[in-house]
Amino acid sequence: MIVGETLWKVGGRIVDLSRHGMIMGVLNVTPDSFSDGGEFFSIDKAVARGLEIAAEGARIVDVGGESTQPGAEVVGVEEELRRVIPVIERLQAKIDIFISIDTSKSEVAKAALDAGASIINDVTGGRGDEKMLPLAAKRNAAFIIMHMQGNPETMQVAPHYDDVVSEVADFFLQRYARALECGIDPMAIAFDPGIGFGKTLEHNLELIDRLGALRVQERPLVVGVSRKSFLAKLVGSSDMSDRLAPTVALTSLLRSRGANIIRVHDVKENVDALRVTEAVLQ
Numbered sequence: 001m002i003v004g005e006t007l008w009k010v011g012g013r014i015v016d017l018s019r020h021g022m023i024m025g026v027l028n029v030t031p032d033s034f035s036d037g038g039e040f041f042s043i044d045k046a047v048a049r050g051l052e053i054a055a056e057g058a059r060i061v062d063v064g065g066e067s068t069q070p071g072a073e074v075v076g077v078e079e080e081l082r083r084v085i086p087v088i089e090r091l092q093a094k095i096d097i098f099i100s101i102d103t104s105k106s107e108v109a110k111a112a113l114d115a116g117a118s119i120i121n122d123v124t125g126g127r128g129d130e131k132m133l134p135l136a137a138k139r140n141a142a143f144i145i146m147h148m149q150g151n152p153e154t155m156q157v158a159p160h161y162d163d164v165v166s167e168v169a170d171f172f173l174q175r176y177a178r179a180l181e182c183g184i185d186p187m188a189i190a191f192d193p194g195i196g197f198g199k200t201l202e203h204n205l206e207l208i209d210r211l212g213a214l215r216v217q218e219r220p221l222v223v224g225v226s227r228k229s230f231l232a233k234l235v236g237s238s239d240m241s242d243r244l245a246p247t248v249a250l251t252s253l254l255r256s257r258g259a260n261i262i263r264v265h266d267v268k269e270n271v272d273a274l275r276v277t278e279a280v281l282q
Helices: 041-055 078-090 105-113 134-140 163-183 201-209 229-233 240-256 267-281
Strands: 008-010 011-015 022-028 061-064 098-102 119-122 143-148 189-192 220-225 261-265
Touching: 008 143, 008 261, 022 041, 022 134, 022 267, 041 061, 041 134, 041 189, 061 078, 061 119, 078 098, 078 143, 098 105, 105 119, 119 134, 119 229, 134 163, 143 163, 163 189, 163 201, 189 220, 201 229, 201 240, 229 240, 240 261, 240 267
Parallel strands: 022 061, 022 261, 061 098, 098 119, 119 143, 143 189, 220 261
Antiparallel strands: 008 011
């Protein structure tokens, strides 16, 4: 069932996610993404894909210039800026959906906000750069706090939890308190359990199953399962195309479990699944 009133402040606007969730479309401007292999690495191709994401019904386009797949290496600030800022500048002039910057670097986030982004999606939950939370507060940006055990280079090396749900929930409470201390508007905060980020298959399934236990103060829950490797394990196929159907299925399940924002690569199929699911739930 869909939970009670859930509001999110994005770019000074209050978005009601109570009855209708959001699809966040992934736009990787990287040469080494696990899911699209640098398909949108050129600026022109990235902008074209961003326009397509908007046309297919996403309400957020999430632009990232650094891969966070297991084993990924860190990208320098200047290179990350070179990849994402021209794309954001061109998209903000052409689309009317929200733009999110997927980064853990405050310098990149600041430039992205200047270019037209209104959401910061930080896989470190603000831990990777001490200037990130104060920046989000100063700029009144929406901020997504994600949980990750370790870092992209090490996170899938024998991840361990005594109780993954309670530990992720505790992390959310700690980061929520820290975000408020830094002056971030509580209405601007959302949480992402980080499926696949320092988690085994079993951890991922337990977090999905008990998603409601992770909610903090009626803040929105963001979940990304799209094309992730645990789906390949479940369906017994290494073909990336075979991850679409499981992703669509989980979009429906996650919405029924209370997820408000679903981060996906294949936008149209997941927008359709979300709308049908909401029609049934309501």
